[in-house]
Amino acid sequence: MEALESKNIFKSIYDKYIKRDGSKELMAWLESDKCDFFTAPASAKYHLAVKGGLCEHSINVYNNLKWIVEKEKTLHPESVTNITEESMAICALLHDLCKVNFYKISERNVKNEFGNWVKEPYYTIDEEFPMGHGEKSLYIIGSFMKLTRDEAAAINWHMGAFDKRAMGGDHSISDAYEKYPLAVYLQMADFVSSYIDETRE
Numbered sequence: 001m002e003a004l005e006s007k008n009i010f011k012s013i014y015d016k017y018i019k020r021d022g023s024k025e026l027m028a029w030l031e032s033d034k035c036d037f038f039t040a041p042a043s044a045k046y047h048l049a050v051k052g053g054l055c056e057h058s059i060n061v062y063n064n065l066k067w068i069v070e071k072e073k074t075l076h077p078e079s080v081t082n083i084t085e086e087s088m089a090i091c092a093l094l095h096d097l098c099k100v101n102f103y104k105i106s107e108r109n110v111k112n113e114f115g116n117w118v119k120e121p122y123y124t125i126d127e128e129f130p131m132g133h134g135e136k137s138l139y140i141i142g143s144f145m146k147l148t149r150d151e152a153a154a155i156n157w158h159m160g161a162f163d164k165r166a167m168g169g170d171h172s173i174s175d176a177y178e179k180y181p182l183a184v185y186l187q188m189a190d191f192v193s194s195y196i197d198e199t200r201e
């Protein structure tokens with residue numbers, strides 16, 4: 001998807017469903033030159049490591065989250081009663097704000113098909129604010145608008161088993177998943193997008 005196309009889709013979902021205090025200021029920041037959200041890749045070398053990949057990934061997570069929640073409406077309606085359209089849009093579209101201003105473009109020498117050395121651009125990581133992953137997204141969103149507890153838990157724990165705190169033995173992640181179905185669904189939507197739907201190197 002072209003970066004401009006994904007930006008337009010992202011903004012149309014955001015403007016339609018996210019109405020809470022601070023949301024306009026958050027969008028203004030995303031669009032400002034202080035923030036590379038709409039041009040950043042989703043990763044340095046794993047999924048959607050391309051210009052605009054982060055925005056496209058966020059849309060993919062949104063579509064998968066909607067699909068999962070819709071399916072669960074039939075199977076386990078009690079699990080989705082508190083999940084609003086606004087919550088789904090906030091969690092999916094903003095869960096990876098920790099990746100804003102995080103990737104930089106460097107150059108390396110590679111041999112081309114004719115055996116000549118040429119310079120090739122690639123993404124590197126340059127963390128300006130080391131705060132972890134889900135917890136960093138939470139901090140950034142929280143500096144613009146308030147989140148409900150289930151939204152906060154979902155964004156905080158969206159890395160699932162790859163969360164460094166969980167790897168270190170923190171059981172809060174499974175306690176959160178038991179308490180907040182939205183957290184389970186966001187993590188599933190993120191994994192389906194990253195590992196199945198999106199191009200990987």
Ligand SMILES: [Fe+2]
Binds near residue numbers: 095096133159
């Ligand atoms: Fe993430």
Ligand SMILES: [Fe+2]
Binds near residue numbers: 057095
């Ligand atoms: Fe993600």
